[in-house]
Amino acid sequence: MRIKDESKQKAIINATVKLVNEIGFAACSVSKIADLANVSPATIYIYYKNKEDLLISTFIEIKKMLSETLLVNFDKNRPFRDILKTFWDNGFRFSAKYHDLYLYMEQFANSAFNDLVNHDEIDKHFAPFFEVLKRGIEQKVIKDVPFEMLTAFIFYPMMILANSKQCKNLTLNSETIDKAFSLAWDAIRL
Amino acid sequence: MRIKDESKQKAIINATVKLVNEIGFAACSVSKIADLANVSPATIYIYYKNKEDLLISTFIEIKKMLSETLLVNFDKNRPFRDILKTFWDNGFRFSAKYHDLYLYMEQFANSAFNDLVNHDEIDKHFAPFFEVLKRGIEQKVIKDVPFEMLTAFIFYPMMILANSKQCKNLTLNSETIDKAFSLAWDAIRL
Amino acid sequence: MRIKDESKQKAIINATVKLVNEIGFAACSVSKIADLANVSPATIYIYYKNKEDLLISTFIEIKKMLSETLLVNFDKNRPFRDILKTFWDNGFRFSAKYHDLYLYMEQFANSAFNDLVNHDEIDKHFAPFFEVLKRGIEQKVIKDVPFEMLTAFIFYPMMILANSKQCKNLTLNSETIDKAFSLAWDAIRL
Amino acid sequence: MRIKDESKQKAIINATVKLVNEIGFAACSVSKIADLANVSPATIYIYYKNKEDLLISTFIEIKKMLSETLLVNFDKNRPFRDILKTFWDNGFRFSAKYHDLYLYMEQFANSAFNDLVNHDEIDKHFAPFFEVLKRGIEQKVIKDVPFEMLTAFIFYPMMILANSKQCKNLTLNSETIDKAFSLAWDAIRL
DNA sequence: GATGAATGAGTGTTCATTCAT
DNA sequence: CATGAATGAACACTCATTCAT
16 A cells, blocks of 8 residues: 655645635635645545535634644743734734634634634643633732633734734834733733 | 615624524625525615625625714713723724624724725814824823724723623623723823 | 507518617517617507517518518510629619618528528519519529529529628628629529 | 536537437427437537537538538649539539538528628638639739629529439439539630 | 515535445 | 546526416
8 A cells, every 4th residue: 555645735725724725615626636736536535535624624624733833842930921922923923924824714713714723622622721720810910800801902902903904004123012912911911 | 766775774684693693704695695585586686786795885884883982972071081981892892882893894894805905084083082082192181192093902802791602601781891991091191 | 539659660671670780680689679679669569560570571571571571673585694793783772772682681581580481482472583583494594403593503602791790700802703703603504 | 427428429519410400400409409309408408518519519510511511622723613623523522522511501600690600710721712702813813803793693593503402302422513514614714 | 667575496506425446 | 546438316597378457
């Protein structure tokens, strides 16, 4: 048995991401992806059960990458604000470095496919982040409100600001990123 | 000649919104909409130039409704924080009252169709909101940062919190809504 | 009872002919014709039983016009060759003057609709022409071959030569028309 | 992978030709062709880019066959009249043997599709025929008139006479074919 | 007489997926 | 493993025609 060609799978994923960004989820078909990836449509079904599986797997893959990037330089012994700031900076770094992946992630998360994803599985990768928030509440550094309310003022503003389509007039640089963080921090700190 | 039956157009819009919420944008076809609206597919093309036109027009209609709802009880002479709080409450009221419309709006805004919309036209309806922010900055009540940064901490957290799909574990009531507002306010105030 | 608006009917016929020439029979729809004629699709059904009736009636109308034009200056007492030459010139005059009608006629005659036409009815209008041929045979001026063979060397070459689409490189003027007639005449004369 | 089934393509072409003859160009739809060919509509799009491509390719294929048939027994050293007579006989042979193809060709040539064909490409196959005419003029055997005028008295009468729909009352046999040729020859000879 | 609204049936084409090689 | 051929079902959209006014 030959081994599955990893370069082919990567080509498929890249094509998927690129195409979704170019023409959107609805217009994205398996054969168009195959064309762009320079493989046969049938080949895609070797690597993925079906179209849904391809789209979902790609999403999960990206989410994993994001969680890994977010945790770079994570040191739970540093001051609470600094830890959050590191997350924040890492998030923007990811959005800049892997912009296509980032936009795919957003389109996916707001599509009907999102309902089909096992989010508990994904949340595991973000566990350290939730741990930090939990300690922050316990140590009375941040407000004692539900997690979802906290993330609504940390994660989502970040996602919007990092989304070039939604924020056309805002240039992202270390200055604006810092500024934005001060808003996020003010929102949640006690 | 027969006169245009307004109830038909309403049925088409309702069916569109409902279907997008049920099965998502990508899976939403003209004939499915027609079936749900109890009209012939051809009838849809009397009221709309094509599928794109139907989806965009529906989006704009909803945006208009939202802007109108946001401005209820708007009184520019009240204290700045109160004005914002009124916007905030109106936003959640809209999301509760017209939940389907709200979810449609979100899916649309994150789809590829969003690029086809003339956003300047829509922004006009939200002008009073931007005026308020502008005055807030001038009067040194809120932080002097770009508009898009301010809305990222007011509008978008609201949209996330009001989106039942994204925030499954958060019950919205006047208490949580007030609490969330205090975070938004802390984010932007000086 | 109001009287049928003759100008409307003319507009419909003109639109039909123009559209068939522009986009061809297959692409020609009732609503497109209605648009071009500036009437409602329903109006067409006041004047014609259905689309087929419209197309056929238009064809017959044109054929009638052609037969009338062919008979201009017809004088059975003139020499046989002169009579034919008059037919010949009249034919080219018609094709030049009513070029759109001419091309419509050709497209129609070669389409499947042609089978639906009562050709005996049309042939009546061309009876004088056949009479002339008959006399020509009797007087041993032209070859004694079946009518259809004679027309194949008079009518059809004329139709081809007068069809700008088929004969792109041939300029029609009195000289070339005369020249062509000499070929036709040589073909049939004894 | 499966290999392209040549019999399928042939079935598609046959169905196309047959259907055009039965119901005409305008009424001829892809799904009807697919039904008659016993393939899925989608299969047609494996062999042809679209409907237009199918119709045009079929036309060109037939034209090529015709040109090959016309050139059977072609010997440029025989007397000029004999060469033409051989063309003439070959033409009628083709029209009899491949009557459906012949009628398809005629309908196509008089439809709007004809404008989309690259006629220079087709004319190449008929080059020997034009060569013969050219030599005939040079050797002062036939009249010195434009090519299009000559073909109008050779090709087109032949096409009409061979078209059973246009010439219902004329039986084609070697006698009538010879007779008709004498008219054509008289038309063009000096 | 004249109209635009309304439609079921159809259009050409693409879809996600499977099959044979 | 990898492929292009093959497909039934669906797609967005237009058709010829009728209806109510």
